[in-house]
Amino acid sequence: MGVLTDYFRAADAASVVQALEQTDGESPVVGPERPVFDGVEAKGVDPAVVLAMLIAAIQQIPWRVDLVKETTVWPAFPAPGPDNLEDEDNPWVTGPWVSELHPLTRDTLAAVRDSEVPTIVARWVEAEELHGARVEDMQPLAEELILLARRARKASEQLYCWMSL
Template identity: 40%
Template sequence: MYDYYRAADRQAAMVDPDSGRAAPGTVFDAVDAKGIDPRVILGHLIALIRDVPYDLDLIETISLYPPPEGGPQSLEEWEALPEDSPYKEGPCIEELPTDVRDTLAGVPDGRLADLVERWEQEFFAPPDGGYLTTLIAELRDLAQRAQAEDQTIYCWIC
């Protein structure tokens, strides 16, 4: 599960890291993107919007939670972690680059149908086109609100 949300800074983004960001009653302005991960599937959308070839390095996220500095440094340390460790089970919080926010914010309504048609080809089993249209519009609107408030987009992963 991937929830995209906006926050003023990293500290605000990591409040209550165990809770979903798009859940009812949450304090975050968020979009429930279901299985749309930031680096691959969202990366394909960003490539389509920018009209560039997709590359795995197109979206370089920054891992915030669990804190990378406390993570296992070897296979032995990894194996010694308890099974419920957030390093093994999540949740995770990733910060997206500002250029991704700005790319999403700039999608005009007139491009939605074309983007959906091209993006759904990237899925093994494409979701309904109506869902993708709504999702792109919701991500765009979230990015526009973040841009207007000079905020960053984050992804909560569980």
């Protein structure tokens, strides 16, 4: 089972929560209606590991667990105690989850020069978690994420990640 991940830009967490409440937590990037937010489908590119490895490749530093800082915005209520983590109706257990990415992640992506992308992606695909992905397959995704980050920065918006099992 893979993790579905979509990255998108929005003005603030309140607008994200409002959109998710109207769609029962469905992806604000993909769906039967037009997308709610400008975004990118990025199946399996979770923020803490795979996106952080892209950020590490950009910065030419080793990956570390705290490289991409996130703040959970959905579910919009506090996480339950450990006794309630087996409830199949609990969205904290089943998802979807949405987190706001720290502005440094947006700005790091947005600052990448187009000419640097092939070299960065070549470093990124060396990550064990990408399971032998090829530069030519991952470069379009990296370019989409970079362009999304540029649009977010230009509009003074934040980047968000929607994840679901």
